[in-house]
Amino acid sequence: MDLKGKIQGDSGLKQLSDLLKDSHCRTKILRLSNSNITEEGSSALSSAICSNPSHLTELDLSENKLGNSGVKQICGILENPDCGLQKLDLSFCNITEQGYTDLESAVKSNSSLIELVLRGNDPGETGVKMLNDILENSQHNLSKLRLLKSSAVEDVCASLTVALGTNPLLLTELDLSGKITGDSSVKQLSDLLQDLHCRTTKLKLSNSDVTENGCAALSAALCSNPSHLIELDLSENVVGNSGVKHLCDLLNNQYHKLQRLK
Numbered sequence: 001m002d003l004k005g006k007i008q009g010d011s012g013l014k015q016l017s018d019l020l021k022d023s024h025c026r027t028k029i030l031r032l033s034n035s036n037i038t039e040e041g042s043s044a045l046s047s048a049i050c051s052n053p054s055h056l057t058e059l060d061l062s063e064n065k066l067g068n069s070g071v072k073q074i075c076g077i078l079e080n081p082d083c084g085l086q087k088l089d090l091s092f093c094n095i096t097e098q099g100y101t102d103l104e105s106a107v108k109s110n111s112s113l114i115e116l117v118l119r120g121n122d123p124g125e126t127g128v129k130m131l132n133d134i135l136e137n138s139q140h141n142l143s144k145l146r147l148l149k150s151s152a153v154e155d156v157c158a159s160l161t162v163a164l165g166t167n168p169l170l171l172t173e174l175d176l177s178g179k180i181t182g183d184s185s186v187k188q189l190s191d192l193l194q195d196l197h198c199r200t201t202k203l204k205l206s207n208s209d210v211t212e213n214g215c216a217a218l219s220a221a222l223c224s225n226p227s228h229l230i231e232l233d234l235s236e237n238v239v240g241n242s243g244v245k246h247l248c249d250l251l252n253n254q255y256h257k258l259q260r261l262k
Contacts, residue, residue: 003035006035008035010036013045020052025052025055028057035064037070038067038070042069042071045074050076050077056085057085057086059077059089061090061093065093066090066093067095070093075103078106086112091118097126100126100131104131104134108140111141113142116142118145123147132145132170152191163176173204174203180208186217186218187217191221193222193225194224203229203231203233206236206262207235212242216243222253223250232258232262234261
């Protein structure tokens, strides 16, 4: 059932939940993105699916204001021993670190989930690591963890993982000096730096052929996600006065925590 935008609010979802409880309901795919669902609706949905859980394999709740409390209710579905859910999309649901903690616990107890989508949420300091540990644990079936805003950014992350030998989302210090070169590569990196799942505190890009255009992209990215970076090394690049001007925009950002600029 694709009900995206067709039912609105918790009251509409409660009515749907009554249908989902019925043993005659054999829904396998349920899409409810952008439906103004909150914690209250999540509770009704979780209760309904847990009473008739074996058929549903895909649930899309993206772009709803579930918050951590709502996600905790959804975790009840994953913790149900009869759950057959294989894909769960919770993109842009106002989830923070506590929600990630609850999801980690739920996914650990689940044997069916293959793909978990969490784009556009804020994992806090430990959220990414917790879920990545599950991904690398062969005891669980989870094989796809979608955190970044687009497939293009996921490709950038994958390339950097090869270059660094580790997923950059798990690192707070990125030394990419000589590993990426040119403004086009810096622009791709900038897309990754904009994402809340990126917690980079130290970024080294010396001798990387960065010019004014690369500085503009880098500054814009760091201004949109500025609170973590404390050290930036752009030495041995042809930045010029125009590039420095873009970097000054970062320094003028009231949320920046940059302590060292080289």
